[in-house]
Amino acid sequence: MHIDLDRNAGITLSEQIRSSIVDRIQSGLLLEGEKLPSVRNLAKCLNVSLMTVFHAYELLEQEGMIKRIQGKGTFIQGKTDRFRDRREEGPSMDWQNSVADYLPRAQYWRMMQTPLADVANLSMASLHESLIPTEWISEQLAQHAQLDHTLLTEYGPVQGDGSLREAVLPYFREKGILASPSEIMILNGSQQGIDLVASTFVGPGDTVVLEEPAYPCAIDVMRKRGATVYTIPIDAEGMQVDRLAALCDSRPPKLIYTNPTFQNPTGAVMSARRRAQLLELAQSYGSIILEDDATSDLYFGAEPPPPPIKSMDRHGHVIYLKGISKLISPGCRIGFLIANGTFITRLVSSKGISDLGSPLITQKALLPFFASSQLKKHAPLLREKLKERRDLVLRILNRSAPKGVHWNKPDGGLNIWLSLPPALNADDFHMIALQRGISFLPGHVCFPNQQLFHHLRLSFSYLDARQLEQAVMTLCSLLHDFLRSDRLSQRMMPI
Incomplete structure (x- = not known):
């Protein structure tokens, strides 16, 4: 496994190894059940001490990203199944895992690969076909x-x-x-x-x-x-x-x-x-x-x-x-x-x-x-229609979003940045929303170093007005349930 380490970065080598493996897991480059190199082999490959790799694996295990099984090795675990390639059974290609690549992360394209066919796509920062000439x-x-x-x-x-x-x-x-x-x-x-x-x-x-x-x-x-x-x-x-x-x-x-x-x-x-x-x-x-x-x-x-x-x-x-x-x-x-x-x-x-x-x-x-003069005719009309979509989303959020959720009011562009209470994980909420046919961009993919998991990006340009209204209303309803379940779980935690 190729990992670029910077010994002058001011970030520990263990943390750099941990971060690189997390990026690969979240990008779908490492799938659930795949075996990681042994501590000894990875330490030799990266020219670092055994303790450096051991500590990185320890951090990953604490985060629930990997599972170490005595006598068998270290394996990826967690929520990566939503990215799993659905391949038909055939000849084994496990040998490919031994070939080093230079893709430390590929977050965005994986997040655009939704497993649902009928999905209200609030993740795509692109124009609806009615807005394109x-x-x-x-x-x-x-x-x-x-x-x-x-x-x-x-x-x-x-x-x-x-x-x-x-x-x-x-x-x-x-x-x-x-x-x-x-x-x-x-x-x-x-x-x-x-x-x-x-x-x-x-x-x-x-x-x-x-x-x-x-x-x-x-x-x-x-x-x-x-x-x-x-x-x-x-x-x-x-x-x-x-x-x-x-x-x-x-x-x-x-x-x-x-x-x-x-x-x-x-x-x-x-x-x-x-x-x-x-x-x-x-x-x-x-x-x-x-x-x-x-x-x-x-x-x-x-x-x-x-x-x-x-x-x-x-x-x-x-x-x-x-x-x-x-x-x-x-x-x-x-x-x-x-x-x-x-x-x-x-x-x-x-x-x-x-x-x-x-x-x-x-x-x-x-x-x-x-x-x-085509551009001068097209641009003002496009701005007007996008503003209508932005205002529609903001009205719904102001009316229906739960307390503790915050968002910006953009003066242009295609996106609204929304923040949950810091203790909540938008990645977990994304899984729930996908089951109800709603997709958005989890904000953690927008952080290259210390990832924050309580943000998400809503794009208001890809759906028509009717679909957009319904999708955001459903999203607000799901947010209420998500915050309610979190408060309930906190009350039920043993003291």
Whole structure:
């Protein structure tokens, strides 16, 4: 079993081993009943003492994650059965468990794999089909496929279609980002951009800073690269930059990942003041800021949020990602990356190694969206409909949620961050909700280090209004039962 250990992280090696195994269990990479390496073998593999591994296993056993059976070994146990692959009986492939991989966690995709067919999905931060201009996109795809067969027979440029890179310049200029087409790269969604930046600039032991809580897929990518991940808490103004400044004195980060506008999962917006402070810090310590802008167009007030950090960047410290899945179409898998200097050259080279270029036909299909007035017509209507959905959820929560449960009121985006009393476990509640056909994102997947289990994320964009209303009302009813059962169990505990 491969585990990256950082002996300078300020976290004990036992805790790092424990955390890595927990990540694998919760990701479904280790399934219930699987056998872990012996203490001796894992200690030898990781070049640590027997007591270090013994203590890590002891912690895991106390948490109910593993079970040690005298004379047989150490086995995974617990609630991992909801992730178990339902394979037909066949030839044994147990030998594969001896092959080391470099996937320390893969939380997000497993949480999206619900075992129920008929489920009200409050976990998917994506648009309902009625909010997507499907007919318009279909017409564009058909038209381009008929007029230009080379879109189906030729590879496109690795950096992306030149006409689309030219067409998006006014869109970015309205955000204060003055880029040239040569500084823009077209991606297969912004998630690819996170992975490309990490694979190009982040290696084992490099210090990476994430917000806490953070976008789960960003955590997975940085862990996969073997980075030493530090987290900075979020408040109403976004990342607490003063706490980041204190960290920089001892561990200057190579990369700072931030989702500053309607942050996923909390919906927080980083203030203009803190955006400027963050850029100043990056300039002082020679750090890269990876600015992930997924939902800045989806604001519910009269005024847009503060301009991107990239709009203030004059020395190339900010790599800016703009995905359009939350704005136009998740299925088209289009995103944009903007970087300056040698960064864009290196990232284009990295993309060439990765995929040889994004599909041209979807780029051509979306070109008129930016080259015409289509986007200016679509965005205000989308904002209005999303605001209606947000307000619907907030009304139900205000009317029906039990006391002790708290939530935010996001000014944009797709999500509401909800907190249970700290003693309760949203993962346990998730199992109950799934049995009633309700899915949400348990918040623990958004914490890369010390996981907190009493939060959850509700997405209000994926269901139609009727389904959304029913799902949230059912969720509130289940919350009442969940809190009532917890109070009852506490009263019945022996003194």
